[in-house]
Amino acid sequence: MATAKLDFKKQGEHVLVALDGELMFDLHWQAAVEKGEQLLADARNPALERVVTNTGRVLMDLEKSAARDLGTALIAAGRLIEEITKAEAVALDSAILVRAGCPFTLAMHPKIVEMANLEASHNRALRRAMPSIQSQSAVGVPGLIQETA
Numbered sequence: 001m002a003t004a005k006l007d008f009k010k011q012g013e014h015v016l017v018a019l020d021g022e023l024m025f026d027l028h029w030q031a032a033v034e035k036g037e038q039l040l041a042d043a044r045n046p047a048l049e050r051v052v053t054n055t056g057r058v059l060m061d062l063e064k065s066a067a068r069d070l071g072t073a074l075i076a077a078g079r080l081i082e083e084i085t086k087a088e089a090v091a092l093d094s095a096i097l098v099r100a101g102c103p104f105t106l107a108m109h110p111k112i113v114e115m116a117n118l119e120a121s122h123n124r125a126l127r128r129a130m131p132s133i134q135s136q137s138a139v140g141v142p143g144l145i146q147e148t149a
Contacts, residue, residue, distance in 0.1 A: 006070070008077045013085050015077045025055045029085065032078035039071030087112050095119035099130055 009016040015032040017024050027035060035055065042051045043064045051067035053060050062070065083090065087109070094105035094116035105113050119126065 006073065008073060010077070010081050010084075013081060015074065015081060017074075025058050027055065027074070027078075029078040029081040032074045033082070036071040036074030036078065039067045039074070043067040043071065083107060083109060083112070087115070091115035091119055092123075095123060095126055096130075099126055 005020055007016075007018040007021070009018070011026070013029055014026045015029060016026045035053070039051060039053060039062075042048060042053070048064070051060075051062045051064060053062070053067070087107075090107045091112050094107055094113070097105055098116055098120035105116050107113055107116070
C-alpha cells in the first residue's frame, strides 16, 4: 500500500495542506488548531470506527491513526503560525517578565526572546511602569559562569 505524503506550508496567517504536492485545502491558523482538536477528539471516541471530517472543500474519511496524525500536525502548524503572527505582542508581554527578573519568557523562538530582551532594557514606557527596577540596573536573569580549574 502506497503512503501519501502530506505537506504543511505557511502563507501569511494560513496553513496550506497539500497531499502528494497537490493543494487540498488552506485554513486560517485558528481554524487549523480547532480542526486539529476536533480530529483528535473524534479519534479518541471509542464509538467511531473511522473519522469523517469536512474542511470546507474536502470531505475526508480517515482511519483513527491518520486522524490523530493529521490533527496533531494541524495543531502544531497552527500554533507555530500563531506565535509568528503575534510575535510583537508576545515580545512585549515577555519583556515585562524579563524586566521583573523571571527566568522564562512566553516564547520559544529565539528572535522573539531577543526582541523581548531588547524591549525590557530599552522601552521607556516599560521602565517608567516598573519604577522599582532602577534604569542603571541589569535587566533579566543573571547567568552562572562556571570556571574550569
